[in-house]
Amino acid sequence: MRDERDLFLRRQRLLGEFGELALQSEDIDEVLNEACRLVAEAMGTARAKVLEIEDDGNSLLVRAGVGWGPNVVGEVHLMMSANSSETFSIREKCPVIVQDIHKEPRFDVPEFMKKAGVVALANVPILLPGGKAYGLLQVDDTRPRQLAEEDAQFLRTYATILGSVVDRLFKLSELRTTEQRFRLVVEEAKDYAIFLVDTGGRVTDWFPGAEEVFGYGADEMVGKAAKILWTPEDRASNEDEKEIATATQNGVASDVRWHMRKDGSRVFIEGSMRALRNRAGAIVGFLKIGQDATERQSWRDRQQILVAELQHRTSNLMGVVRRIADQALRSSQDLNDFGRQFGERISSLSRVQALLARLEEDDRISFDELIGSELAALGGQNHQLNGQVRLHGPKGIALRSSTVHILALAIHELFTNALKYGALRQPEGNLTISWRLESDVVPRRLHVDWRESGIIVPAQDAPPQGGGAGRELIERALPYQLGAETTYTVETDGIRCTIAIPVSGKKEEDGQ
Amino acid sequence: MTDHPLRNLSILVVEDEYFLAAELEEELWDACAIVVGPTPSVEQALELIEQTPSLDGAILDVNLGGEAVFPVADRLAAKCIPFVFVTGYRERDALGLYADAPRVEKPFLRNAAADALGEIIGQK
Numbered sequence: 001m002r003d004e005r006d007l008f009l010r011r012q013r014l015l016g017e018f019g020e021l022a023l024q025s026e027d028i029d030e031v032l033n034e035a036c037r038l039v040a041e042a043m044g045t046a047r048a049k050v051l052e053i054e055d056d057g058n059s060l061l062v063r064a065g066v067g068w069g070p071n072v073v074g075e076v077h078l079m080m081s082a083n084s085s086e087t088f089s090i091r092e093k094c095p096v097i098v099q100d101i102h103k104e105p106r107f108d109v110p111e112f113m114k115k116a117g118v119v120a121l122a123n124v125p126i127l128l129p130g131g132k133a134y135g136l137l138q139v140d141d142t143r144p145r146q147l148a149e150e151d152a153q154f155l156r157t158y159a160t161i162l163g164s165v166v167d168r169l170f171k172l173s174e175l176r177t178t179e180q181r182f183r184l185v186v187e188e189a190k191d192y193a194i195f196l197v198d199t200g201g202r203v204t205d206w207f208p209g210a211e212e213v214f215g216y217g218a219d220e221m222v223g224k225a226a227k228i229l230w231t232p233e234d235r236a237s238n239e240d241e242k243e244i245a246t247a248t249q250n251g252v253a254s255d256v257r258w259h260m261r262k263d264g265s266r267v268f269i270e271g272s273m274r275a276l277r278n279r280a281g282a283i284v285g286f287l288k289i290g291q292d293a294t295e296r297q298s299w300r301d302r303q304q305i306l307v308a309e310l311q312h313r314t315s316n317l318m319g320v321v322r323r324i325a326d327q328a329l330r331s332s333q334d335l336n337d338f339g340r341q342f343g344e345r346i347s348s349l350s351r352v353q354a355l356l357a358r359l360e361e362d363d364r365i366s367f368d369e370l371i372g373s374e375l376a377a378l379g380g381q382n383h384q385l386n387g388q389v390r391l392h393g394p395k396g397i398a399l400r401s402s403t404v405h406i407l408a409l410a411i412h413e414l415f416t417n418a419l420k421y422g423a424l425r426q427p428e429g430n431l432t433i434s435w436r437l438e439s440d441v442v443p444r445r446l447h448v449d450w451r452e453s454g455i456i457v458p459a460q461d462a463p464p465q466g467g468g469a470g471r472e473l474i475e476r477a478l479p480y481q482l483g484a485e486t487t488y489t490v491e492t493d494g495i496r497c498t499i500a501i502p503v504s505g506k507k508e509e510d511g512q
Numbered sequence: 513m514t515d516h517p518l519r520n521l522s523i524l525v526v527e528d529e530y531f532l533a534a535e536l537e538e539e540l541w542d543a544c545a546i547v548v549g550p551t552p553s554v555e556q557a558l559e560l561i562e563q564t565p566s567l568d569g570a571i572l573d574v575n576l577g578g579e580a581v582f583p584v585a586d587r588l589a590a591k592c593i594p595f596v597f598v599t600g601y602r603e604r605d606a607l608g609l610y611a612d613a614p615r616v617e618k619p620f621l622r623n624a625a626a627d628a629l630g631e632i633i634g635q636k
Contacts, residue, residue, distance in 0.1 A: 312575050315618035316529045323531035402577060406530065477530040480552055 004150075011154055014042045015161070022165040026172055032064030033073075035162055039139060040066050042154065047116065047140040050126070050162075051078065051086055053133060060086060060135065067140075068116065076112055083108050089123035090133050095152055096123040100144035117142040122151070124159040128167045137162060191291060193269065196276070197226050198285045201244060213269075213292045215262030226288070229259045231266065247273040247286055255290055268297035313402075320405065321346065327469050345469075348412035351377055352404050364398035367435055367446055367503075370408055378415045388424060393435035397446050399503060403482050407501070410478060413470030414450055414497060423452035423494045430454045431494075443502040452494025474499065516543035517634035518626060521568035525550035526557045526584055527598070528576040532618075536571055536598075539626040552576060557584045561591070569633055570595035571625045574607065585610055594632045598625055 018038050025031050032050045040048040049065030054077070062068075062076040080087040085107040089096040098104045098121050101114075109118065120141040126134045137159045186194055186207045193213035196205040203226055206218040214221075214229060230240045234257065246253035253273045258266045271290025275283045324345045332338035351373050355365050371391065399407065415424075423429030430453045438445040471488055474497055478484035484501040523545045527533040533550035540547045548564050551557050554576060561567060561584070570588055572581045574597050581597075588595050597607065597615040607613065614632055616625045 316532065319529060319532040319535065319618065323535055326535075476534075480533065480550075481528065481530040 008150075011042045014038045015158065018158075019161065022161070022168075026169065028166065028169040028173070029064060031165060031169060032162075033066065035137070035158075035165075036064050036066040039137065039155070039158055042158075043122075043139050043141075043151065045139055045141045047118070047142075049073070049138050049140070050135060051138060052135040053080075053090065063135065068112075072112055076110075078110055081108070084110070085121070085123055086136050086138065090125050090136055093125050093127060093131070093133065095125070095155060097121075097147050097152065099146060103144075113140060116140070119143060120145045120147075122147055122155055124155040126159050126166060127163045128170075129164060134163060134166050193271070193288070193290045193292070195221070195226070195288050196285055197288065199283055201226050201240065204285060213261075213267060213290070214259070220262075231258055231260055234258075243273050244286065247275045248283060251275050255288070259290075266294075267292055268294040270296075317349070317405065320349070320409075324349075324409075327472075331469065344416065345409065345412065347377065348374065348408055349405060352408040356401060356404065359401075364401060365404050366395060367397045367399060367448070368393065368395045370399065370404065370411065371433060374408065374411050374415055378412075378419060388427075388430055390430070390432045391434075392432065394437065397435070397437050397503060399446070403501065406473070406477055406481055407499075410470065410473040410499070413473055414495070417470050417495065418452060423455055426455050428454050429494065437503070438500070445500045446503045448497075448499040448501075450495065450497040450499075452496070455494055516545075516626075517630035518543040518545040518569070520544065520546065521633065522546045522548050522564055522566050523626075523629065524548040524557065524560055524564070524567055524570035524595075526552075526554075526570065526576065526581055527573040528552040529573070532573070532598075535622070536625055539623050542623065543626045543630065545626070554579055554581060554583050557581075558587060561587055561593075567591075567593055569593060569629050571629060572597050574599045582608070582610070585613070594629065596625060596628045596632065 018035060021034050022031055025034075036048040036050060040046060045067075047065070047067035049068065049072075050063045051060040052063035053059075054061050058080050060078045060080060062073050062078075065073045078084065078086065080090070082088075083106065085096045085098055085104075088107070098107060098109075101107070101109050101119055101121070109121075113121070118140040120143065122139045124137045124139075126137055128134050137155065139155065186209070189207075189209045190212045191209065193210040194207045195203055195210045198204050203221045203224055206216070206221040210221070211217055227235060227240050234240065239257070243253045243255060251274065255269060255271045255273055257269065259269050261267050269290035270293040271288065274287045274289075276285045276287055278284050325342055328338050328341040328345065332341055352365075352370070355369060355373060359365065368391075375389065418424045418429075418431055423431045432451045432453070433448070434451075435446060435448045438447050474486050474488045478486050478499060478501065482501045484499055486500070487496070487498045489496045518540065523540050525533060525536045525540070525547060527536055527550055530552075533552070537547050537550055548560055548567060549557070551560060570584070570593060572584060572595055574581050585595060585597075595613075597610065597613055598618055599607070599615050607615070614628055616628050
């Protein structure tokens with residue numbers, strides 16, 4: 001009786017020790033190995049182990065153990081087969097005791113256990129709360145032994161406690177993994193401002209993405225009202241409180257608007273506010289997630305301006321085209337003549353359009369490019385090669401984009417007239433185009449001097465027939481539309497024309 | 513055209529594109545109206561309004577080289593002088609207070625602006 005009482009006390013003490021360890025440790029391998037050591041001691045044997053059901057559900061891993069040689073714990077895998085006592089115990093969820101393996105032909109004993117001299121063994125399934133099997137606690141002995149009822153009861157108790165402990169440790173590690181993942185996601189999401197506020201709108205958690213986007217550190221924001229992230233105009237109309245009210249009512253409120261950064265600059269946020277509820281369904285705070293869409297937004301603004309500008313220019317251009325058609329209609333003798341006049345002027349417009357299309361944003365067409373393009377199109381280059389056309393002037397004087405069309409039309413008319421009636425019609429004629437930048441006036445002006453010479457223009461032939469359109473452009477259109485100062489005179493040896501127009505710097509905004 | 517409602521009326525034209533201004537001018541001539549302007553700028557338009565006590569109406573391009581024509585519209589409205597806007601498609605959105613004002617969209621048919629203005633004045 002005394003022996004039995006001692007055994008009982010010893011086992012109680014060991015259970016207590018194990019309980020203490022299980023409460024303190026969060027390391028599942030430490031807990032399982034200690035469980036093996038204690039159960040072996042309690043059972044008066046040298047060997048015990050924990051077999052864990054592997055993910056595939058068809059094999060067991062020796063997860064922990066005491067008394068085994070090398071290459072067993074953590075390494076030996078056992079297939080779960082119908083004739084193994086381990087499998088039987090797990091499937092039936094009941095202890096299986098083999099008192100002497102030589103007298104128990106139903107079960108095969110794994111090779112490594114035979115090698116270790118195991119003769120008797122007790123399998124007790126470890127069940128998780130809910131009844132799912134985690135694995136098996138196995139106590140081994142090298143001598144045949146009779147296991148009494150109290151031995152079996154002790155092992156069941158022990159395995160039950162082990163099941164709860166394993167369950168707790170699993171959940172803990174899962175939780176930790178989940179939390180780590182959550183942290184990683186939240187902290188690595190630098191493009192997203194993520195933070196939490198309480199029901200009063202005060203910041204409770206401020207993650208690195210929020211710091212990146214708004215410029216405030218967590219030390220500056222936690223405990224502060226998130227109101228400071230709102231623009232003064234939104235604060236004035238209580239937009240922040242409206243957002244909380246909407247999120248409270250609907251669970252979520254969209255937040256797509258400008259916000260304030262720490263440095264006072266604005267950041268366009270595309271995001272939302274979500275209500276966070278506890279288990280009872282009461283709102284405990286709000287999650288705010290927003291992406292910095294400032295760049296996207298400014299592109300949208302920019303695009304809108306460009307589209308409006310394009311529209312404006314296109315509708316004006318349509319008007320110009322119709323005006324050109326009207327003029328050609330009035331000055332042409334027949335349909336062929338109309339076709340030629342209209343076609344040439346439309347081509348001139350198209351060339352300008354092509355020049356404009358090649359430009360990068362904020363880039364400008366320069367006057368020499370414009371002259372070069374017109375000269376090339378009218379075959380004037382031959383005259384230039386023959387020395388009839390001389391160009392004098394600096395490269396790169398930038399023209400405001402809005403001025404280019406009408407200036408090109410004017411240049412085009414001048415060239416056309418020179419070819420048809422003026423200096424370029426006769427081999428002895430000369431055309432000198434010189435230009436310079438007048439920098440001493442504001443705004444700076446491009447001064448162009450068009451001079452034809454070396455020909456005799458009979459007075460009765462002047463002004464030439466085509467001169468009407470050119471003259472109107474120079475004398476009326478350029479001053480009206482570009483604020484230009486112009487002169488146009490028909491002198492005895494050809495046309496003399498001067499144009500002075502305000503110009504932009506190469507990279508300046510052109511106001512349109 | 514002799515019975516055009518704009519006959520003998522003084523009409524201001526504010527349009528920065530020369531060709532369009534010239535065309536509006538011709539439309540008004542066709543209607544036997546007296547053209548005031550045309551002018552490409554707000555400043556000059558305001559001066560012309562002051563200098564023309566008998567101004568009867570106006571045709572206003574909304575976008576004058578990036579400058580909005582609204583100060584001119586404000587002055588005309590204050591003087592109860594009727595006007596129509598000529599606008600590009602997108603600029604309709606930019607009319608603001610004048611969103612409901614009569615307008616002709618560019619590119620417009622010949623005589624559309626003069627006829628639209630004539631209609632308003634004829635109703636008075």
